[in-house]
Amino acid sequence: MNYDVFYPPSIKSALENDPPGAWIPDVPQGCIRLSAGYPAAELVPTLQLGASIEALLAEEKDLPLQYIGSHRAVMLRDWIRRRLMARNMPVAETELLVTAGGIQAIDLIARVLLDATATVAVEAPTYMEALEIFQNYTRNIITIPVDERGMCTVQLEQMLQQRAENGLPLPRLVYTIPSFQNPTGSNLPLERRRHLLELAETFDFLILEDDAYGELSFASDPATLKSLDGHGRVLYVGSMSKVLGPGLRIGWTVAPAELIQAINWFKKDLDHAFVEASISTLLTRLDWNQHLTSLRNAYRRRRDVMLQALDQHMPETVTWHVPDGGYFIWLQLVGVDTGALLNEALQAGVSYVPGQYFFVKKEQGRTFLRLSFSSVGEQDMVEGVRRLADLVRTRTLEKKGV
């Protein structure tokens, strides 16, 4: 039977894109997984979670397994609001929605703001999962260059001015990961943050701030766009995925109450009372600042190990910037097609994510790749970088005809 005839045009159009997760390399057993943006196993508070759930069920019995009634699940919202307040983001109850991960929050925001006629702007490169989402709604995606200090807001301004002058549609939404960006690791300086907020007022767009890595700084804490926003322009997305564990599927979005109400209209997985109550209980038993300090120290150390390995093993044609937080290092390999190289790398026992997946125009990412220093142990990480460097060197030599 042909089901195509049942799909509305907008769905048919979305189904023409690459399928979800096309970027995930098919990593063989035993391969060193520098592709994975996962927390380190030893930094996931597994035992505390188990103990918390035991305490929760002893206290609340079946309530966290029902639709409503779990006090602990409700308390998660209070915890998140206190945490946001501590980061200069005072938020009313009606301005917060807990979601099943940050990605769902991005999808729900796209759902209420975008259709096939809408224009959205994203960084180039940007988070491939967000790109997948926006491509489900519209083909009108414009891109803003990113350098080692994040989104080039001057270029954004020029582009918006030109579009306005030429009568081209302006973006309704600008998606950005200002702090320790995925994939570049770049951190937007304060003056660019302020500039972006000014542009939102001038050109009347909303900003989707993805702050998945904002608390994982190795130096000073960046001020979120949300904390600087005086005009209700920012829709903020946070997540437990990088600071607790992604399999829990807990994220949130903060926005003006009217937008939160609209977003919640379309959230049909409902509240995940059991997981929310479990995490809420865990958070009463965890010193969050101490937990964050452990994460920062551990990931800073891993970053340093990876940087050292890169310095030691990579040929000079390969370049990168030092990230001040987050999970990733973004490599440029002059003259190497990282998409074509991936299979060889997997055979050589190391995985990465080819740059192409982080761009709307894939060819822009041809010579880039993303490495993650978050999840692999130090020894393996060094060995993974060495394997990759060997491969790159061979490839570069081949090119030179040696």
Place this chain on the structure above:
Amino acid sequence: MNYDVFYPPSIKSALENDPPGAWIPDVPQGCIRLSAGYPAAELVPTLQLGASIEALLAEEKDLPLQYIGSHRAVMLRDWIRRRLMARNMPVAETELLVTAGGIQAIDLIARVLLDATATVAVEAPTYMEALEIFQNYTRNIITIPVDERGMCTVQLEQMLQQRAENGLPLPRLVYTIPSFQNPTGSNLPLERRRHLLELAETFDFLILEDDAYGELSFASDPATLKSLDGHGRVLYVGSMSKVLGPGLRIGWTVAPAELIQAINWFKKDLDHAFVEASISTLLTRLDWNQHLTSLRNAYRRRRDVMLQALDQHMPETVTWHVPDGGYFIWLQLVGVDTGALLNEALQAGVSYVPGQYFFVKKEQGRTFLRLSFSSVGEQDMVEGVRRLADLVRTRTLEKKGV
């Protein structure tokens, strides 16, 4: 700031409906909650879940908290497939998608099949959450009468024929709860099931079969539409909400692989590895058939208690049918506006769901209400029915001018 200007027309239209959950009564503390379609507290295997999670985390450590890697989470799919097979629904891996509850599955199916130009058909009355979902996509909702034996398929056929003759759009999707329907408790006989499947072929529509209550039969097990479907017309939705607990948010949909792929395209909360692995572990420790038998016996007994209380206390103007499974009894109260009565009932200490919420045309539900016998203990249930009966009797007497 006015955010309306940022919404696409389809979203603006959806936001004109009642907000989600408008049907949920604002139940005061201590009120007897005959409105709640929850499992009984003592039938939720809370302790076994706690023990299962302890075992899971000892075995798999951080893996269930990561994106992928939990063997137990994967095993849930196998368990569901074995269970479907036992109910004469052999299903390939590619034909199953685990969702965050049955409601999400309904929403995702609506997402890939409906837009503002599409027509969908639903039972009248039908599940109010499903109605909310369809109304988010289209205003073209046609309704099929339900009697004590479920959807009136003969009337559906007549309507479809008339629409075809008059050049009116035919539904792309027919949503039904054939077994122990919410809210009527009716069970579609085999001949109507076969008739509906024939109509799908003749009039070229797909069927969304919501089987949330299918395993909670008090007599014989009905054959699902999916098990009778020889032509790939049925998209099946199942759920753990009524047989384990809704706060876990575990459901699934079964459909031809092509449709499952399309549905998954838009599922952006990703896989809930932790909950899936937890439930999967629980299921290895639970004798499912025995668990179902306990549920059936307990809910049958509660149904009987409610029926007896209704017989004893309700005036003769109130009528109902005896459900052979599920959670609900559907009352008709001649001459009583159940929406208007609700506040008094809540003050008298009993809650129900007014009939209006189960209909596209709300006035059709004016004299109906839904009672749930699933979650309230026997004594409270009898007392709740007595309170409601007292109120109804007063109201009826008032009408008669006594």
